[in-house]
Amino acid sequence: MNIFTTACPRNCYSTCAMKVQVENGRIRRIEPHTGNQATPGGACLKGLSYLERVYSPDRILQPLRRRPGSGEFDPISWNEALETIAGKLDELRSGPGPQSVLYYAASGTKGLLNAVGMDFWRRFGGCTTTFGDLCWPAGLEATRLTLGENKHSAPWDIAKAKLIVLWGKNAAETNIHQMVFVDQALDAGAKLVVVDPRRTQSAERAALLVQPRPGTDGALALALARLLIVSDRIDHQFIRDHVHGFEAFASMVEVCTPEWAADITDVSTAFIHQLAEHIGTIRPVTISPGFGMQRYTNSGQTMRALLALLAITGNIGKPGAGWVYANLQSHIFDEVRDPIAFYPPERPDGVVRISISTARLGKDMLATRDPELRMAWVERGNPVTQNPETNTVLEAFRALDFRVVVDQFLTDTAREADIVLPAKTMFEQSDVIGAYWHAYIQFKQKVIDPPGAVKPESEIYGLLAERLGLPGADDGTVFPVSDEEVETYLSARLSPFPELSLERLREDPQLAPGQEEVAFADRVFATPSGKIELESEEAYRRWGVDALPVYTEPVESVRGGAPDADILPLYLMTPNTKNRIHSQFNNLRMIRQLSPRPLVHIHPDDARRRRIRDGDLVRVHNDRGELILEASLDNGLKAGCVSITNGWWISEGGTVNFCSAGRETDMGHGAAFHDVRVEVRALDDGE
Ligand SMILES: Nc1nc2c(c(=O)[nH]1)N[C@H]1C(S)=C(S)[C@@H](COP(=O)(O)OP(=O)(O)OC[C@H]3O[C@@H](n4cnc5c(=O)[nH]c(N)nc54)[C@H](O)[C@@H]3O)O[C@H]1N2
Ligand SMILES: Nc1nc2c(c(=O)[nH]1)N[C@H]1C(S)=C(S)[C@@H](COP(=O)(O)OP(=O)(O)OC[C@H]3O[C@@H](n4cnc5c(=O)[nH]c(N)nc54)[C@H](O)[C@@H]3O)O[C@H]1N2
Ligand SMILES: [Mo]
Numbered sequence: 077m078n079i080f081t082t083a084c085p086r087n088c089y090s091t092c093a094m095k096v097q098v099e100n101g102r103i104r105r106i107e108p109h110t111g112n113q114a115t116p117g118g119a120c121l122k123g124l125s126y127l128e129r130v131y132s133p134d135r136i137l138q139p140l141r142r143r144p145g146s147g148e149f150d151p152i153s154w155n156e157a158l159e160t161i162a163g164k165l166d167e168l169r170s171g172p173g174p175q176s177v178l179y180y181a182a183s184g185t186k187g188l189l190n191a192v193g194m195d196f197w198r199r200f201g202g203c204t205t206t207f208g209d210l211c212w213p214a215g216l217e218a219t220r221l222t223l224g225e226n227k228h229s230a231p232w233d234i235a236k237a238k239l240i241v242l243w244g245k246n247a248a249e250t251n252i253h254q255m256v257f258v259d260q261a262l263d264a265g266a267k268l269v270v271v272d273p274r275r276t277q278s279a280e281r282a283a284l285l286v287q288p289r290p291g292t293d294g295a296l297a298l299a300l301a302r303l304l305i306v307s308d309r310i311d312h313q314f315i316r317d318h319v320h321g322f323e324a325f326a327s328m329v330e331v332c333t334p335e336w337a338a339d340i341t342d343v344s345t346a347f348i349h350q351l352a353e354h355i356g357t358i359r360p361v362t363i364s365p366g367f368g369m370q371r372y373t374n375s376g377q378t379m380r381a382l383l384a385l386l387a388i389t390g391n392i393g394k395p396g397a398g399w400v401y402a403n404l405q406s407h408i409f410d411e412v413r414d415p416i417a418f419y420p421p422e423r424p425d426g427v428v429r430i431s432i433s434t435a436r437l438g439k440d441m442l443a444t445r446d447p448e449l450r451m452a453w454v455e456r457g458n459p460v461t462q463n464p465e466t467n468t469v470l471e472a473f474r475a476l477d478f479r480v481v482v483d484q485f486l487t488d489t490a491r492e493a494d495i496v497l498p499a500k501t502m503f504e505q506s507d508v509i510g511a512y513w514h515a516y517i518q519f520k521q522k523v524i525d526p527p528g529a530v531k532p533e534s535e536i537y538g539l540l541a542e543r544l545g546l547p548g549a550d551d552g553t554v555f556p557v558s559d560e561e562v563e564t565y566l567s568a569r570l571s572p573f574p575e576l577s578l579e580r581l582r583e584d585p586q587l588a589p590g591q592e593e594v595a596f597a598d599r600v601f602a603t604p605s606g607k608i609e610l611e612s613e614e615a616y617r618r619w620g621v622d623a624l625p626v627y628t629e630p631v632e633s634v635r636g637g638a639p640d641a642d643i644l645p646l647y648l649m650t651p652n653t654k655n656r657i658h659s660q661f662n663n664l665r666m667i668r669q670l671s672p673r674p675l676v677h678i679h680p681d682d683a684r685r686r687r688i689r690d691g692d693l694v695r696v697h698n699d700r701g702e703l704i705l706e707a708s709l710d711n712g713l714k715a716g717c718v719s720i721t722n723g724w725w726i727s728e729g730g731t732v733n734f735c736s737a738g739r740e741t742d743m744g745h746g747a748a749f750h751d752v753r754v755e756v757r758a759l760d761d762g763e
Contacts, residue, residue, distance in 0.1 A: 081109055081583055083509060083518035084123055085502050086657045087183035087211070089251035091511035092119045093585045096503065096523050103127060103503060103524060111584035114231040114514035115253045121655050125666045129501065130524075134663060135484055136498040137528025147491060154529060154539070157495055162543040164451060164478050165200065172447035174201040175429045178476075180437070182457025183211065184483075184660070187507030187520060188409060188569050189534055189562070193455060194428070195554050196537040199546040202427025204449060208434040208745030210462060215370035215401050217619075217744035218379035221612045223392070224602030226404045227595045231514050235260035236396030239358040241269045243382060244293065244369025248277035249654040251513060254364070254400075261396075269354060271296070273649065274677075274719055275712030286351060287714045288341040290647045290750060291630035293369060294378035298627055299337030300352045301384055302329040309356030311390030318599055319387050321611025321624070328624045340627070340635075342714075355385060360397035368651055371750040372630040376743030380615070380625035387608045393596035403595075406510035406517055406588040409569055435747035436738040438468030442475060455482040455499070455533060460489040461659045461723065461731040464747050465738035467701050482533060485663055488726045498530045505532040506559065508566050508581065515591035519581035522559060534562070619743040631739070632751040634716070644698050644753040646682065646718050650732040653721035659731075662723065674703075674729040677710040677719040678756060686758060693759045696720070698752070701734030704759065718756055722749075 077099045084092045093112035097105040106126060108118025129135075139157035140149040168176045179197050181190070197203040219226050234240060235257040247254040255278070262268055262281050270279040271286045271293065279285045288296055304310055305326050315322045334345040355361055363386060370379055383399060391397035432440040437459055441449055452473060463469050473479060473492045481493035490496045504526040509518050526532065531539075538555030540546075556565040563578060570576045573589050580586055603609045616623040634641045652658070653671070661667045676696055678688065688694055690709040695702055696718065705720070713719055720732045736749045 077104070080521050080523045081111070081519065082503070082521040082523060083112070083585065084119060085186040085507065085509050085520050086122070086660070087186065088657055089513035090115050090120070090253045091186075091509065091514065091516070091518070092123060092253070093516070093518060094119050094123060098523050101524055103130060109585070112514065112516050112518070114516070117253065117256065120252055121667070122657060122661050125661060125664050126501070126503070128664045128666050129661070130503060132664060134486070135527075136486065136490075136496060137530060138498055139529070140496040142494050149486070149496065154531070157497060158539055158543055161480055161495060162540055165540070165544060168450055169201055172450060174427065175204045176447040176450040177203045178432070178441065178449050178452040179203045179205045180452060180454045180457060180459060182459065182462070184456030184458075185502065186509040188566060189505070189507045189532075189556070190456070192534045192537055192555055196541060196546075198428060199541060200544065202429065204429045204431060204444065206432045206434040206437065207430045208740065208747070210434055210747045212367045212370065212402060213744030213746040214376040214741035215365065215367060215379045218370070218376045218383065219399065219401055221603070221615050222380055222383045222387070222609055223399070223596065226402045227592065228400045228403045229395075229398050229595045230593050232257050233395060233398075233594060234258060234362050234364070234400060235264070237261050237360055237362040238266045238396065239269070239354055239361045240266060241271065241361070241363045242278050243271045243363055243365040245364050245366025246272065246276040246278045246368070246651060247364065248280070250366070250652050252654075254513070267354060267358065269351060273647075273714040273717050274651065284347070284350060284354070286343055286347055288343050289714070290649060290717060291372040291374060291633065292341040294374060294381040294625065294627040295332070295337045295340040296343060296348065297378070297381035297385055298329050298332040298625070299334050299348055300355060301325070301381070301388060302332045303334065303349065303352035304356050304385070304388060305329065307352070307356060310388045314390030315388060318392075318601070318607050320603070320605040320607040320609045322388065325384060325610040325624055328626065332627075355389060359391070360394055361386065361389065361391040362396060362398055362400055364400035368750065371741065371746060371748055373739065373742055373748045373751050374628050374630050375741055375748070376619065377621055377625045377628065380612075381627070384610050384625060387610060392608065393594065393599050395594050398595060402512045403515060404512060405515040405591040408517070408573065408588050409510070433740060433745060435464060435740045435745065437463045438465050438470070438472040439738050441472035442468070450476060451478040451480075452476055453480045454489055454493075458483070458487045458489045458659045460492060461487065461725055461733065463738075464733055464736040464749055465700055466726075466731050466733040468738060482536065487659060488731065491727075497536060498528065500526050500530055500532040504530065505534070506562050506566065508570065510588070515588045516585040517576055517581065517588050518585045519578060521582065522562075615743065621742055630751045631748075632737070632753045634753060641753075644755050646716060646754050646756060648696065648732070648735055648752040648754045649717055649719040650722040650736070650749060651719065653723070656721070656723045659723040659725060662728065663725070674705045674720060674724040675708040676703075676705050676756065677708050677713050679713050679715040679717070680709045680711060681715050682718070682756075683707060683709050686756060688756065688758045695757050695759055696735065696754050697757075698735050698754045700737060703730040703732065703734055705729050707756070718754065
């Protein structure tokens, strides 16, 4: 039996190190690896379910072709699949041009080898691709504008906090390892505040659960800032030395009284006073805002308003204090450190046309001209389920001549493909990965050979490049295939960092060079003023928002005088859930037992008014789409909100994104998924 060190490459905060036992070429057990101090307890249930996932009878093990005019697929040989695809690519390149092909890749797996995709398309002569990101950019950009860069203290530093605010973050489900350190802080006498319209597992030990109306946290933060200033519970010295724009900010918040905020947020003034008292009197304070909260049309400004609370109280750059949003200290290989890299016009890439907003995928695909899109290549993503406005995304995919999807399973997106290519799992090709909560660089080691006819993407691209006669790189490492070629490729990327050899990583995760235990301890802020910017000229110039984090209503607010507020009075929340990563894992038997079908959570008052009982089938709808699913009455949810976890496949009962809108956040080109209003009706309501 062999035991390998590896790490989970899912798009998840924890990015756990693990040890994998392999016997006779088969994975037997997945065990904790204590070399990663952030995840010493080992993987979650999803991590353990890899044993089922890798060997699932539903896994795609060879290329498939869709029968014309049907939803059925037939297995085909690699030769036939590659000939067909290469033929189509050749035809499009010499006809309408390479930009008639859309290359869409999302967050299915992390790793340096993901770069081979774009290498291929550049060599092909170009393509059309997306900008922006579904996940986190409004918060990244708000943080960059305010603090200069996206980093935070080591995950275990939160154990030193005396006040922890999980602000729109449900760490008990989405970052379970963070809760270990939160519990350590609470055991040592710290207080926990949770701000979330839903009462989640993260609130179990909270001293205060604040439930604002969705999308209004900015108003709450501004009122807190005003109370802190009025009661003089601010750090004058820190502000003088390290904060830019305090005077302008202070005069802007003069009108933000607790009454003003209570009216907007639907949080009582008593709670607002109590929270201000906590933030004003307890030291040190860590705020850990979630990604869910920054998926509104006003959320970049919201995040800036939250950050101001830490800046004016001097809770930055000290042990136990700070902003725990996204820690990109392990992102030493790419440009994600600077979110501007995500953006289009400033970054012309020669032949690669970066013209489609991920948030508006369907609409932008349909609107693309000169040339129009004719083909799509999708890998590591499930846009039919996960991108906003599913009906438009489906329309756009169906309007193409030809679609290729590389995936492990027949997802909703794969079902739209003409040719489906089987994808590797994390155990079947080595790679090097970073993380966005801890700062470890980890070797995601190959532990078994790919089963069936599965080929990793690098090999697929290499074979296509050969067929198309594309130029290769002199050292032959562009499309690494053999284990040796893969290691050569990875070693070359690691070579600027002598402390990070594959030999070392093979045994243990390694902290990224230069990582800071306490972020901003040196009080160096890479902003134009060199200080923490409460007022940001750049925010105004780049995004057209106010230079101060002024509160505005989200566009689908029931307040802002929308004419259909009566018809669509409920906010649809679509958070993540414990035993799934977005649309992954719920197709496994082990996970499905725990979550057999999608549910819409609704407050008993809202249900009663609609004559909906627990377990009734209901229709959740707006003018973009609808879902039919079972209602679950939930006292912990704020009245006026309904909630369905995202990630369900259409084939399992419907993706939540039938109802969401393809629109961007106020900054960063994120997707404003959560700016959504719906109505819910019992199916037998006679409507
Ligand atoms: N188990 C599991 N872990 C995951 C993932 C997963 O799918 N499953 N996904 C990973 C990824 S890619 C991401 S982006 C992260 C996201 O994980 P989180 O950062 O925790 O984000 P969400 O689950 O989207 O939302 C967190 C909370 O925000 C609340 N919320 C929504 N709107 C508002 C609002 O207006 N104000 C406030 N105060 N709260 C609001 C929701 O009710 C929810 O409980 O998790 C990562 N980890
Ligand atoms: N309504 C709503 N929608 C949301 C969200 C929300 O909160 N609400 N959250 C958004 C967020 S935060 C995110 S990050 C996105 C996630 O959006 P996606 O990244 O599209 O989501 P996943 O469901 O993780 O799909 C990844 C796919 O990659 C496949 N895959 C895994 N490993 C590999 C591999 O090695 N190679 C290939 N070729 N494929 C592989 C998986 O099988 C899966 O089908 O969803 C977003 N969608
Ligand atoms: Mo995400």
